Amino acid sequence: MAKLVVLAVLASLISAVSCQSWTWSIYRSWGYTSPRWGTPWSYNPAPTTWTTPPPPPPSTSNDLLKVGYYAAHNCSNAENIVRAAVETASAGILAGLIRLAFHDCFVRGCDASVLLEGSDTERQGFPNLSLRGFNIIDDAKVALERECPGVVSCADIVAFAARDASYILSSKKINYAVPAGRFDGNVSRANDTLGQNLPPPFADLATLTKMFADKGLDQTDVVVLSGAHTVGISHCPSFSDRVHPPTSPSPNMDPTLAAKLNQTCDTPNNATTTVSQDSETPNALDNQYYKNVLSGKVLFTSDAALNSSETLELVKKYAGSDDWNTAFGAAMVKMGYIGVKSSKEGEIRKKCGVVNKS
Numbered sequence: 323m324a325k326l327v328v329l330a331v332l333a334s335l336i337s338a339v340s341c342q343s344w345t346w347s348i349y350r351s352w353g354y355t356s357p358r359w360g361t362p363w364s365y366n367p368a369p370t371t372w373t374t375p376p377p378p379p380p381s382t383s384n385d386l387l388k389v390g391y392y393a394a395h396n397c398s399n400a401e402n403i404v405r406a407a408v409e410t411a412s413a414g415i416l417a418g419l420i421r422l423a424f425h426d427c428f429v430r431g432c433d434a435s436v437l438l439e440g441s442d443t444e445r446q447g448f449p450n451l452s453l454r455g456f457n458i459i460d461d462a463k464v465a466l467e468r469e470c471p472g473v474v475s476c477a478d479i480v481a482f483a484a485r486d487a488s489y490i491l492s493s494k495k496i497n498y499a500v501p502a503g504r505f506d507g508n509v510s511r512a513n514d515t516l517g518q519n520l521p522p523p524f525a526d527l528a529t530l531t532k533m534f535a536d537k538g539l540d541q542t543d544v545v546v547l548s549g550a551h552t553v554g555i556s557h558c559p560s561f562s563d564r565v566h567p568p569t570s571p572s573p574n575m576d577p578t579l580a581a582k583l584n585q586t587c588d589t590p591n592n593a594t595t596t597v598s599q600d601s602e603t604p605n606a607l608d609n610q611y612y613k614n615v616l617s618g619k620v621l622f623t624s625d626a627a628l629n630s631s632e633t634l635e636l637v638k639k640y641a642g643s644d645d646w647n648t649a650f651g652a653a654m655v656k657m658g659y660i661g662v663k664s665s666k667e668g669e670i671r672k673k674c675g676v677v678n679k680s
């Protein structure tokens with residue numbers, strides 16, 4: 323009987339990944355259960371979906387990473403080369419590059435496992451089907467291999483690119499030094515993208531706080547890093563539960579926005595339509611996100627969850643000042659320490675999509 327249950331779960335996982343479409347039901351097939359309106363979302367990842375333990379929390383010592391690492395490792399132009407590649411990206415791709423760093427670090431650590439190509443790699447995991455910006459990373463890698471072959475890791479390129487994208491989208495207001503020296507991992511599994519790693523858009527505050535804590539980040543980091551949802555887009559199924567609920571509209575979404583989204587996403591499983599995360603200043607990485615949290619103009623349950631007593635003070639602070647710019651840089655640096663690999667645990671890939679051995 324137990325074997326039958328395991329087989330049934332595995333079959334549902336395989337079909338969920340292989341059909342690769344943006345339907346809301348896929349989230350549920352991965353062990354998330356939806357609530358009735360007015361009750362919190364619950365999060366029950368099925369143990370069988372979890373094949374590996376989460377990556378270790380950030381190292382307590384900063385020994386592995388250094389600001390200016392490549393200047394001291396015969397590739398002083400490394401960060402300029404990445405910047406030049408990022409400067410060719412559109413606003414949408416720039417948003418994608420910021421998200422790429424998050425999805426890299428939260429699954430097996432910041433080791434570029436998110437970039438590996440293959441039939442069952444992280445790239446094929448459901449939350450990663452909408453990632454973008456891979457070409458920019460590849461372009462930077464090609465240029466870097468020309469200038470200093472075998473020196474700059476793909477994991478560091480992802481971290482630099484997220485910083486550069488933030489710099490451009492914030493009109494130069496967000497800028498931070500990126501400690502570097504990461505090595506690239508050799509393992510990438512689609513199953514790792516769900517379960518205990520990447521939070522779902524319908525996570526409540528307790529779930530978000532727990533999932534960030536598992537990576538060594540705190541609730542302030544949840545609030546600060548969620549501010550990235552002031553740029554980029556979302557597909558309808560990621561928030562359709564809030565605009566096509568079974569009984570009534572989501573009580574904590576601005577009614578005008580809810581009605582507009584209800585029309586734009588004509589059916590709950592409309593998998594092709596996308597909308598801006600921030601309808602006010604869609605391409606500016608700014609503190610508008612926090613104003614939107616307060617006015618109910620955010621897309622996800624996880625965004626709306628920040629309008630709760632535990633986090634409200636911080637949300638108000640960022641809504642009313644420019645403090646978030648510096649806080650965001652610092653939180654990105656902190657996130658960049660998650661599960662960092664040393665030269666003994668990783669390699670410097672020649673191409674970001676494939677491990678060297680193959």
Ligand code: HEM
Pocket residue numbers: 414417418420421424452453454521522523524525530544547548550551553554555556557558560599622624
């Ligand atoms: C707190 C938990 C988070 C949840 C539940 C979450 C969820 C999501 C979802 C569902 C999407 C839209 C996917 C789609 O439908 O296309 C999205 C987009 C995005 N997320 Fe998050 N996210 C979280 C945290 C973060 C963090 C920490 C960052 C970066 C620091 C980030 C940056 C972005 C960006 C920039 C986009 C737009 C990407 C694009 O336009 O290509 N998110 N997120």
